[in-house]
Amino acid sequence: MWLILLAFGFFFVLPIVWLILAPTKTSTELANSFPFAVGSLGEVGQAWQHLVAFQNGIILRWFGNSALYSFGGLALALVTSIPAGYGLSRIRFRGRKLLLTITLIVMIMPAATLVIPMFLELNAVKLIGTPLALILPFAYFPFGVYLTYVYFSTSLQSSMLEAARIDGASEFQIFFRIAVPLARPVIAMVTFFSFVGNWQNFFLPSLVMPSDDQQPIQVGLSQLMSSSPAFNPGGTANLGIDAPELTLAILLSVIPVLILFLFAQRSLVSGMFSGGTKG
Numbered sequence: 001m002w003l004i005l006l007a008f009g010f011f012f013v014l015p016i017v018w019l020i021l022a023p024t025k026t027s028t029e030l031a032n033s034f035p036f037a038v039g040s041l042g043e044v045g046q047a048w049q050h051l052v053a054f055q056n057g058i059i060l061r062w063f064g065n066s067a068l069y070s071f072g073g074l075a076l077a078l079v080t081s082i083p084a085g086y087g088l089s090r091i092r093f094r095g096r097k098l099l100l101t102i103t104l105i106v107m108i109m110p111a112a113t114l115v116i117p118m119f120l121e122l123n124a125v126k127l128i129g130t131p132l133a134l135i136l137p138f139a140y141f142p143f144g145v146y147l148t149y150v151y152f153s154t155s156l157q158s159s160m161l162e163a164a165r166i167d168g169a170s171e172f173q174i175f176f177r178i179a180v181p182l183a184r185p186v187i188a189m190v191t192f193f194s195f196v197g198n199w200q201n202f203f204l205p206s207l208v209m210p211s212d213d214q215q216p217i218q219v220g221l222s223q224l225m226s227s228s229p230a231f232n233p234g235g236t237a238n239l240g241i242d243a244p245e246l247t248l249a250i251l252l253s254v255i256p257v258l259i260l261f262l263f264a265q266r267s268l269v270s271g272m273f274s275g276g277t278k279g
Contacts, residue, residue: 004270007220014036014048017036018035019250019251019253020251021036021037021038021039022243022244022248023039023043023044023047023244023245023247023248023249023251024038024039024040024041024043024044024134024244025037025043025244025263026039026043026244027116027242027243027244030214030244031245038219039235042243044248046244047244047245047248048248050241051224051241051248051249052266053246054241054245055212056226058097058213058220059220059224061213061248062165062215062217062219062220063214063217063252063253064217065198065209065214065217065218066216066217066218067256068131069131069134069135069138069216069217070138070198070199070256071195072131072135072138073134073135073136073137073138073139073194073198074132074138074191074194074195074198076135076136076138076139077138077139077140077141077144077190077194078139078144078187078190078191078194080140080145081141081144081145081147081148081179081190081194082144082183082187082190083175084145084148084149085086085144085145085146085147085148085149085150085151085152086148086149086152086175086179086183088100088103088145088149089148089149089150089151089152089153089156090152090156090161090179092228093153096144096247097130100146101147102141103145103146103149104144104146107142107143107146108139111203111204112202112203115203115204115207116166118137118204118208119171119204119207119208122136122208124130126207127208128210129208129209129210129211129214133208134198134201134204134208134216135210137204138194138197138198138201141190141194141197144190144193146223147189147190147193148183148187148190150187151183151186152179152183155182155183155236156182160178161174161178164177175274182262188264191260191264192260192261192264195257195260196257196260199216199218199257200218200257201216201218202218202219202222204221205219206222211249217249217253218253220249221246221249221250221253223247224241224245224246224249227241228241228242228243228245228246229242231243231246
């Protein structure tokens with residue numbers, strides 16, 4: 001059993017190790033030296049200079065765009081998903097089951113199936129090429145709605161809410177003063193999954209953002225690859241973009257997700273194991 005686990009571990013870990021070490025070497029060293037040999041930090045600085053020089057530092061603009069779209073969509077997703085999940089779990093109204101069914105259906109649908117309808121809708125209201133063309137679709141997060149619905153249905157005790165109502169608290173006060181503070185683990189989960197989905201989204205930004213200056217980093221990485229002779233034989237060698245620069249750009253694009261995970265991991269774990277008490 002341990003041999004099998006080690007084999008799978010090496011299978012998944014070795015490519016990550018190679019990716020981390022690749023920016024420390026030149027393109028020639030990557031092709032000819034031992035794959036896991038360590039280069040120098042000077043080569044990392046050289047690769048960064050080449051990235052910043054590419055199209056007058058457009059990679060910095062790509063990172064800024066990704067932050068704007070991801071955090072903007074995340075803020076709206078939290079504002080819509082948390083109250084929606086709470087309302088579906090605690091308020092009985094006509095059409096509630098239909099809304100839950102629609103949420104489930106949309107949640108299990110591949111994201112690519114909604115891209116074309118979203119594009120047509122955004123084009124109809126003249127939002128193509130604007131930040132709202134990504135922020136508004138990113139705010140639509142049915143998985144977050146269902147996640148909060150399950151959490152509030154299983155972890156929030158009805159007796160606590162009834163006691164607050166008897167004391168004269170309004171529904172808004174109950175939500176903001178009782179439900180939201182108790183829902184910090186699930187809010188952390190919604191935050192993490194929403195941000196990761198926004199940051200890594202490729203298909204929709206490539207359609208709704210026609211200008212290179214408006215692209216997020218994920219679309220920008222594909223442009224870097226198309227400009228590199230290492231991955232595109234027709235790429236231009238004098239642009240300074242090769243395998244070390246590409247691997248450095250990939251590593252930098254992962255850092256925001258990694259930082260968020262490190263800060264939210266405790267809440268993520270507690271959120272995954274919550275829900276053992278029926279309200």
